[in-house]
Amino acid sequence: EDQVTQSPEALRLQEGESSSLNCSYTVSGLRGLFWYRQDPGKGPEFLFTLYSAGEEKEKERLKATLTKKESFLHITAPKPEDSATYLCAVQGDTNAGKSTFGDGTTLTVKP
């Protein structure tokens, strides 16, 4: 059974204080690891897909990295508008393309 664990549950940062969010996963035959951003009361928005260990992707202040056991979402010099819940999901060989989600990390960036 695919499993995803995200840590920490909540993270409070000052504006400009860089940090990382962790996504640990167990999956048989990783086919894709996905990061989404979710604002309160709204649906998740896609950020990144990572397919293989060593892969990295960047978008503005966000950078996602992948190893064989975990993924990190690095946030550099965050701004208050980066405040949201960040969800990690995996798809594996044995789950027929269905996504398994973690519980998310809620990020709050104070000005």
Add this chain to the structure above:
Amino acid sequence: DGGITQSPKYLFRKEGQNVTLSCEQNLNHDAMYWYRQDPGQGLRLIYYSQIVNDFQKGDIAEGYSVSREKKESFPLTVTSAQKNPTAFYLCASSIVALYYEKLFFGSGTQLSVL
């Protein structure tokens, strides 16, 4: 603009009542999904459909039913058999099911019990 439209945004259910949540997409995606999200938790799959007139149960299908009569539409009915229906319901779609694609989400429906 292409996207997924969910309605209503808020819905209230009385004891013993069935309610239906609407999901329409104009992205021409083959696959559609329904997820349930409880506070502080991740998304759990209720039902998914890869093609018109076909759908499969997800991890928590008990107390729910769906139909897929048109490619664009995938309504979810929360039946009276679902004893704890209060949650945030999200509809999603992907280009082609089973090909490890990202999901596009609607804006969600918050269902509460009166």
